[in-house]
Amino acid sequence: MTMTTQLNTQSGIAGNRKFKLPPEVSIALVLLGIILVFELLGWIINDQSFIFNFDRIKIIILQMSVIGIIAIGVNIIIITGGIDLSSGSLVAVTAVVGASIAQASDFPMALFPSLTDLPWIYPLLLGTLIGLIAGIINGSLIAFTGIPPFIATLGMMVAARGFAKWYSGGMPVSGLTDSFAWLGSGANPVFIFLILAAVFHILLRYTRFGKFTYAIGSNRQAATVSGINVNRHLIIIYTIAGVLSGIAGVLTAARAVSGQSSMGNMYELDAIAAVVIGGTSLQGGLGRISGTVFGILILGVMMSGFTFIRIDSYYQEMVKGIIIVVAVVADQYRNKKRRA
Amino acid sequence: MIANHDALETKSGTTSDGIPLLEISNIHKAFPGVIALNDVKLTLKAGTVHALMGENGAGKSTLMKIIAGIYMPDKGEIRLKGVTVKMTKPLDAQIAGISMIHQELNLMSYMTVSENIWLGREPKSRLGFVDHEEMYRITQDLFDELHISVDPRAETQTLSVALRQMVEIAKAVSFHSDILIMDEPTSALTEPEVAHLFEIIRKLKNEGRGIIYITHKMNEIFEIADELSVFRDGQYIATCSSQEVSRDDIIKMMVGRDITDLFPKQIVPIGRTILKVSDLGLQGVFSGISFELHAGEILGLAGLVGSGRSNVAETIFGITPATSGTIEIDGKEVRISNCRQAMDHGMALLTEDRKDTGCFLGLDLLANMEAPVLSHRYVKIGFVETKRLYDDSLRMANRLRVKTPSLFETMLNLSGGNQQKVLIARWLLTEPKILILDEPTRGIDVGAKAEIHRLISELASQGAAILMISSEMPEILGMSDRIVVMHEGRATGILDRKDATQVAIMDLAAK
Ligand SMILES: Nc1ncnc2c1ncn2[C@@H]1O[C@H](COP(=O)(O)OP(=O)(O)OP(=O)(O)O)[C@@H](O)[C@H]1O
Ligand SMILES: [Mg+2]
Numbered sequence: 001m002t003m004t005t006q007l008n009t010q011s012g013i014a015g016n017r018k019f020k021l022p023p024e025v026s027i028a029l030v031l032l033g034i035i036l037v038f039e040l041l042g043w044i045i046n047d048q049s050f051i052f053n054f055d056r057i058k059i060i061i062l063q064m065s066v067i068g069i070i071a072i073g074v075n076i077i078i079i080t081g082g083i084d085l086s087s088g089s090l091v092a093v094t095a096v097v098g099a100s101i102a103q104a105s106d107f108p109m110a111l112f113p114s115l116t117d118l119p120w121i122y123p124l125l126l127g128t129l130i131g132l133i134a135g136i137i138n139g140s141l142i143a144f145t146g147i148p149p150f151i152a153t154l155g156m157m158v159a160a161r162g163f164a165k166w167y168s169g170g171m172p173v174s175g176l177t178d179s180f181a182w183l184g185s186g187a188n189p190v191f192i193f194l195i196l197a198a199v200f201h202i203l204l205r206y207t208r209f210g211k212f213t214y215a216i217g218s219n220r221q222a223a224t225v226s227g228i229n230v231n232r233h234l235i236i237i238y239t240i241a242g243v244l245s246g247i248a249g250v251l252t253a254a255r256a257v258s259g260q261s262s263m264g265n266m267y268e269l270d271a272i273a274a275v276v277i278g279g280t281s282l283q284g285g286l287g288r289i290s291g292t293v294f295g296i297l298i299l300g301v302m303m304s305g306f307t308f309i310r311i312d313s314y315y316q317e318m319v320k321g322i323i324i325v326v327a328v329v330a331d332q333y334r335n336k337k338r339r340a
Numbered sequence: 341m342i343a344n345h346d347a348l349e350t351k352s353g354t355t356s357d358g359i360p361l362l363e364i365s366n367i368h369k370a371f372p373g374v375i376a377l378n379d380v381k382l383t384l385k386a387g388t389v390h391a392l393m394g395e396n397g398a399g400k401s402t403l404m405k406i407i408a409g410i411y412m413p414d415k416g417e418i419r420l421k422g423v424t425v426k427m428t429k430p431l432d433a434q435i436a437g438i439s440m441i442h443q444e445l446n447l448m449s450y451m452t453v454s455e456n457i458w459l460g461r462e463p464k465s466r467l468g469f470v471d472h473e474e475m476y477r478i479t480q481d482l483f484d485e486l487h488i489s490v491d492p493r494a495e496t497q498t499l500s501v502a503l504r505q506m507v508e509i510a511k512a513v514s515f516h517s518d519i520l521i522m523d524e525p526t527s528a529l530t531e532p533e534v535a536h537l538f539e540i541i542r543k544l545k546n547e548g549r550g551i552i553y554i555t556h557k558m559n560e561i562f563e564i565a566d567e568l569s570v571f572r573d574g575q576y577i578a579t580c581s582s583q584e585v586s587r588d589d590i591i592k593m594m595v596g597r598d599i600t601d602l603f604p605k606q607i608v609p610i611g612r613t614i615l616k617v618s619d620l621g622l623q624g625v626f627s628g629i630s631f632e633l634h635a636g637e638i639l640g641l642a643g644l645v646g647s648g649r650s651n652v653a654e655t656i657f658g659i660t661p662a663t664s665g666t667i668e669i670d671g672k673e674v675r676i677s678n679c680r681q682a683m684d685h686g687m688a689l690l691t692e693d694r695k696d697t698g699c700f701l702g703l704d705l706l707a708n709m710e711a712p713v714l715s716h717r718y719v720k721i722g723f724v725e726t727k728r729l730y731d732d733s734l735r736m737a738n739r740l741r742v743k744t745p746s747l748f749e750t751m752l753n754l755s756g757g758n759q760q761k762v763l764i765a766r767w768l769l770t771e772p773k774i775l776i777l778d779e780p781t782r783g784i785d786v787g788a789k790a791e792i793h794r795l796i797s798e799l800a801s802q803g804a805a806i807l808m809i810s811s812e813m814p815e816i817l818g819m820s821d822r823i824v825v826m827h828e829g830r831a832t833g834i835l836d837r838k839d840a841t842q843v844a845i846m847d848l849a850a851k
Contacts, residue, residue, distance in 0.1 A: 013737055013744055207722045208714045215711050218700035225659060225689065225697050226711040226766075227680040285702040 023279050027294040034298060038305035045309050056304060064300035065193035066091075066255070068293065069248040071271040071278075072200050073241030075292045078275055079204075080217045080237055081284025082142065082149035087245040087271055089160035090134050091264025094127035094249030096164050099173035099180075099259025101126060107175025120183040120254070127250035128243050134160065135242020139235030157268065164261035173259035184254025192251065196244065201289035213237065217284030273320065274299050276327040283331075299323075359422040361386045361550040362407070362438075362519055367416030369402055371753065373745040376402040377413070380576040382569055384519065384550040389541060391565035391582065392554045395594055395785040396757030397743035398571040400554050401443055404521045407552075408440040409433035439512045440521040443554075443756040443783065444695045445504050449497035454479040456496055457511045482514055486540055501528045501693050502645035509537060513544070520544060521552045524756065526560065527782045528692070530644050530811040531846070538564050556757070556785050557812070558587050570594055595787045605793075605819055608801040611635030613671070615774050615805055617656065620665035625651045626829035627664065633774065633805045638796065640820030641809045642845050647826040649809045650692050653776045656807075657689040658682040669774070683715060686773030690763055690780055692809075694756075698763045701752045705744060708751050708762050709733045713769045736765040739795070741788050757783045764792060768799075775799060776807045781815060793819060813842050827851050 035051050042050035051057070070087045077084045102123040105116040134156060141152040182188075204210035215223040216230055224230050248267075253259040278295025280287025302323065306316045362384040369377040377399045384390050392400050405411045407418065409427035418425055420436055427433050433440075447456045454475045455462075463478065465471040479492035488506050496504060505528050512520055522541075526534050541551060541564055553565060561568060561582055568585070570577040570593040577593050613632045621627035626648035633639050643649045655662050658676040666673050669685050676682050682689070691697040700708050710718070710729055718729040734747060740761040744754055751759060760783050767775065780796070781789045796819065800806055810816040816823060823835045825848035833848040 013734060013742065013746055206724060206726070208719045208724055209722060211707065211710065211714055211724060214703055214707060215700055218702045218707075219697075221697045222700055223711065225657075225679055225691055227683040227715045228711070229678070229680060281702075283702070285700065 022290075024288070024290050024294060027277070027279055027291055027298070031294055031298050031301065034301055034305070038301070038308060041305075041309050050305065050308055056308070060297075060300040060304045061190055062187075062255075063303075064296045065189040066248045066252055067267055067270045067274065067299075068193045068296040069189075069196055069244050069251070070241075070267055071274045071292050071296055072196055072289060073244035074268070074271040075275045075278070075280055075287055075289060076200065076204065076213060076237050077149070077241050078272070078280050078282060079213055079284060079287045080234060081220070082234070082238075083153065083272070083282075084138070084238070084241050085150065085153040085268050086134065086138060086156035086160060087241065087248070088264040088267035088269075089157045089164065090131055090242060090245035091249035091252055091267055092164035092261050093134070093160045093167070094130050094246045095253035095263045096168040096173050096259040096261055097130055098123035098127040098250040099176055099253040100167070102176045102180035102253070102259075103173070104175055104177045110175060111173065117177060118179075120177075120179045123180060123253075124183065124247070124250050127246040129246070131242040131244070131246020131249070132239055133242070134245070135239035136235060138242065139238030142238065143231035143234045161261070168259065168261045170261065173253075174257070176253075176257050176259075180254050181257045182254075184251050184257070189251045189255060192247070196247075197289055197293055204289060209233075209236075214285055217286075219285075269324075270299060273324045273327070276324060276331065279331075281331050282328065360384060361421060363419040363422075364403075364407065365417050365419075367403065367406060367418075368414045369399075369406060369411060370414055373749075374753075375574050377406075378574045380571060380574070382552075382576075383579070384552060385567075386518075386550050387545055387548045388566040389545060389551045389553050389564050391561050391568035392552055392571065393556075393561070393568055393590055393594055394571035395573075395743075396761070396783075396788060397573075397755040398594075399574040400571060401523055401755060403571075404440060404523055404552065404554070407433065407519075408438055408521060434515065434517075437518040438521065439515040439517040439519070441508050441512045441523060441525050443523040443527075445501070445508060445693070447496045447504055447507060449495075451496060452492070453490055453494050453496055453499070453507050454492040456507065457482070457514055482510055486510055486513060487536065500645055500650075502530065502533055505529060506533065506536075509540065513540065517549070519550050519552070521554075523554045524556070524783055525553075526555060526557060528779065528811070531813070533645060534560070556783065556789070558590065558786070561590065562587075572596060591786055594785070605638075606797045606801055608636045608797075610637050610821065611803060614669065615656075615807075616668040616671075618666045618668070620652070620655065620662050620667065622651060622655050622660055623663040625660075626655075626826070629665070629826075629831050631824050631831070631834065633807055635803045635805055636800050637821045638800050638806045638808055638819050640816040640823035640840075641807060641826065642816055642823050643826035643849050646828070647849065648829040649826055650778050651829075652826070653689060653778050653807065653809060654691075656682070657687055657776060659689075680715065683712060683770070687776065688712070688767040688770050688772035688774070689776040690767050690778055692778040692782075694759055694763055694782070699751050699759055702750065704748045704750055705737065705742070705754070705762055706730065706733055706747045709736070709747075709766045709769060712766060716770070732769065733765070736769055737762065739791075740765050741791060757785055757788065760784055761788060761792075764795075768795065772804060774805050774807070776809075778809045779811065780808065781810075781812070789815075813845070816845075817842065825849050 038050040042048055074084050074087060100111045101115045101118055103110040103116050110116050138153055138156055141147060142149050204213060212228050212233055215226065215228060216233060220230060249264060252263050274295035275292050276282065277298050278291035280291060303316060360383050365381040367377050367380050380403060394400050402411065406413050409430045409432045412428060425436060427436065457479055458475055462470040463474040476492045483490060488510055490503055490507060505525060509525060525537060544551060565582045567579060568582050569579040572594060611634055614635050615633040618630050620629040629652055641649050654660050656667060658678045658681055661677040667676060674685060710733065714724065718725045737747060742761045743758050764780060781792055784792065796806060808819060817840055821837050823840050823845060824831055825833050825845055827849055832851045835844055
């Protein structure tokens with residue numbers, strides 16, 4: 001009897017937010033676990049520490065920050081239920097084109113002798129602009145022709161790689177200025193990655209733009225009926241991803257002090273892997289940038305760890321493949337649990 | 341463990357004609373933060389219809405999903421013809437002779453009607469391929485037997501919600517199960533289909549099958565049910581014969597207090613014309629629709645399935661822009677080619693199919709409520725005013741008595757009726773000038789229904805203009821100032837409140 005009366009007097013929904021562990025915590029724990037395993041293996045195999053090695057941490061973070069920048073855009077796209085396969089190829093295009101206006105005047109083989117000795121901002125802006133145009137093309141194709149994002153960006157992936165090879169004539173674009181090299185030096189790429197991650201994390205969580213992104217990914221028809229201009233929103237999102245790929249491409253060239261058409265190979269897959277590992281659902285409607293940052297770190301630590309315990313790079317690729325599949329299976333399982 | 345509500349308890353389960361088809365006892369089921377079922381029981385006898393009643397979130401669907409092998413109970417016993425069974429997956433239940441019509445439509449849009457019905461059970465040719473001709477033939481046989489006129493080859497997405505519901509019913513029957521569970525099968529049907537469904541149910545009953553029937557429509561109970569059980573807040577309240585209880589008894593058992601069933605409409609002065617539709621048409625669907633909608637007015641839109649009621653609403657709201665005719669708002673002609681434009685003119689539309697065009701099932705309640713209103717309010721330089729929006733959403737959700745642990749609960753975890761309330765709250769938050777409601781109280785319990793009617797009435801008294809589609813006669817007769825009746829894409833008449841009767845509407849609807 002007491003129970004019944006209690007239930008009847010219960011009035012309405014609790015106004016205060018109950019504390020729930022953020023989803024990032026579990027991903028962070030996975031990261032910690034992986035680090036511990038390598039630390040242990042490190043002492044067994046190499047007789048040295050894995051993680052208490054500043055150089056190694058620096059290399060992991062530097063390497064992954066470029067892919068991290070791409071992964072931010074890929075994450076937003078996957079939240080809408082789409083996919084972007086073109087980011088790696090866009091890195092190649094913007095690396096060679098960016099580098100071509102970053103050459104020094106004392107370099108005899110400059111592609112554009114009249115456009116030499118420019119400060120770093122020019123190649124960066126040009127790379128961004130190219131990424132923007134490619135993104136608009138991706139987005140418009142998807143929004144207006146209704147072809148699946150997989151196909152649209154696959155086309156862009158192949159075409160952009162071809163463009164990069166044609167533009168550079170298959171040769172590295174070198175002889176770059178010190179100003180340009182500075183852009184990719186030290187911790188600059190890391191800073192840029194972290195700033196972008198913070199900006200887009202806030203954008204997704206606290207702005208109308210972000211709320212609409214999740215709505216579209218969750219139920220496109222319902223989003224349309226709710227007055228959201230889905231086509232325009234998708235174009236903007238693919239454009240953002242293009243711009244981020246452009247920035248990543250210029251940074252890649254700056255870090256290597258050379259632009260090459262082979263750059264960014266398979267980056268799109270690394271980015272997708274990081275996003276999925278970071279807890280974003282391929283079904284759309286679910287995911288956070290903070291999760292992706294952890295996803296990136298997990299990927300970086302694993303690759304670095306395999307090298308550290310001297311596992312052949314072939315095995316590394318295989319293991320990477322397995323990790324992606326496991327992450328997707330985990331996502332399916334989570335979905336099922338939410339449904340049950 | 342729980343004290344019995346012995347006052348209303350009647351003797352059940354001890355039938356003279358032997359063992360009941362289904363006997364469940366002592367069932368418990370908890371979800372994170374919610375006890376969905378707490379020590380419930382149910383007994384279904386062969387050849388009877390057993391109605392299950394209870395408020396939104398009482399646990400009806402959860403219990404049915406346990407019987408159908410979709411959820412596992414935390415505790416409890418299920419006996420089929422006296423034998424205790426343990427079902428861990430839907431297939432177990434199917435083999436045991438149980439089939440279920442779910443509360444939400446579950447057909448695959450891009451597959452044909454036949455493919456949907458025989459999914460996983462397709463007739464095969466000798467080489468092991470699906471024999472499509474045979475499949476169409478057996479579907480046609482099934483439809484003939486049930487008197488359903490749907491083309492077995494039609495793609496499901498071309499069917500109206502009501503016809504899709506009929507296909508679901510045919511599918512459930514096609515298993516030839518001993519036990520059929522029907523979870524609110526009539527929430528999207530108009531009177532003729534309901535009558536049709538009842539015929540099917542009577543036929544099944546005569547064949548000795550047992551049917552568990554869930555509904556929020558009281559009059560259906562007395563027409564079709566032999567027995568009924570009532571649940572409240574996950575607890576078993578009572579079982580009785582439907583002959584020996586009154587409507588008020590049932591409501592009292594459901595909500596635990598006396599309530600007025602239908603909210604009496606407030607009569608408010610009718611103001612200026614807000615929306616004027618002239619000769620509106622959508623190629624191949626409807627044409628020549630004209631009416632005026634005034635401030636303070638509730639205009640009912642009635643008609644049978646396929647009459648084009650929902651299409652008119654969708655066209656006015658810009659989902660399917662009109663191909664002919666004009667729309668005037670506040671005396672000015674406007675062009676509406678998408679939903680955003682309609683919203684800019686102060687319109688709101690609650691759509692009929694909450695799963696397809698309503699809910700963001702994977703998102704939380706707050707995200708579900710805020711989507712449209714963010715286009716106009718609660719945003720400063722792109723940033724959402726989280727606190728203010730949360731407070732207003734919470735107030736609205738409480739007003740509509742949404743039953744949930746918090747606004748951060750995932751929409752998917754809510755009961756059907758509570759999802760519907762969230763969607764109504766979504767559109768009320770936009771403070772619309774013109775509110776279009778397509779089956780607003782679909783799946784909503786009696787108590788909450790009265791509250792929603794009160795809200796609609798109140799909105800009208802504040803000067804909003806309301807266009808309401810409903811298949812429920814008492815609702816449309818009780819709420820509307822005037823009623824437009826449609827038949828096969830044309831308006832066949834407009835009735836004034838004083839002339840409107842069920843007969844008058846049905847006359848025009850069948851013209
Ligand atoms: N998967 C789930 N996760 C969490 N809570 C759930 C889940 N499914 C149901 N619930 C909760 O269990 C309770 C009972 O839900 P159920 O769907 O059985 O209600 P119902 O009686 O069918 O209501 P309605 O008349 O609205 O359809 C509700 O409070 C609901 O929020
Ligand atoms: Mg239900």
